[in-house]
Amino acid sequence: MSNPLKIAVSNQKGGVGKTTVAINVAGALSARGLDVLFVDLDPQGNATENLGMMERYDDPEPNLFSCLTESAEREKVREIVCEHAEMDLIPSNIDMTAAEPELTLSRRSGEQLALLLDLVDEEYDVILVDCPPFLGNLMDNALFATQNVLIPALAETTSKRAFELLFDHVDALEYDYEIDIEDIGVVINRIDVRKSQAGEMVEWIESAFEDKPVWQVRERAAIQKSLESGQSLVQFDPGCDMVEVFDEVAAEIERVAESRAGDGEVAA
């Protein structure tokens, strides 16, 4: 496929499950036979670690930082892609901790990742970008490059404010860059049915996003363990009940990818 569906897995609130959801949706897409590129845009490098590629985090240049911030290095992006059993990965790097201020200096600070992904695009059906937990240049790069967002959120009242901040930011970016950023849906993560707040918040999120898919992922030890094992849940524990939920997210992404490709053919 020449024009993959690109999705930013985004929420500036920390620890809500961006990396967990991104890895497991990538694994589910791969299990469906799609070619996936995973971009770990978070300087923390959690996805790089959770995919068992931590040794790549200290790579000298070329690495994600140099390819993003120096236009002469951009072509080297192919050299930094590494192969995981389920997907290809552009790993994060220790140098990415300096990316925020560095990106501000570039002409249009939000467009660097898009230029990078243009060079590897044609090899994939879907590109997923795991975002860092803050609103800044890296997040803007992810939103501009993908123009689609999948939002993991916790079933907690703090999520209301997180959605407000995220959508204010998305609106501003749409205005500044004259783009439309589409919500793919919301993944409510780590639902613990023993907590009374959880049910209320699931209802609130479902009514706030009534025209979008909302998936529910429960708190599961197998999810935690699969991340420690360097693979997605469907490979680590195919019998876990949450495998089905990640597959439903993947099925929706596959559907959107096919319908956009169809639109492209009609337009062409």
Ligand SMILES: Nc1ncnc2c1ncn2[C@@H]1O[C@H](COP(=O)(O)OP(=O)(O)OP(=O)(O)O)[C@@H](O)[C@H]1O
């Ligand atoms: N459904 C789940 N069941 C059990 N543990 C989970 C689940 N989802 C996430 N976790 C655990 O919660 C922690 C935080 O998740 P994760 O790293 O995916 O969040 P994040 O939003 O990417 O965090 P950050 O904002 O730091 O990037 C991880 O240790 C992960 O193993």
Ligand SMILES: [Mg+2]
């Ligand atoms: Mg993360």
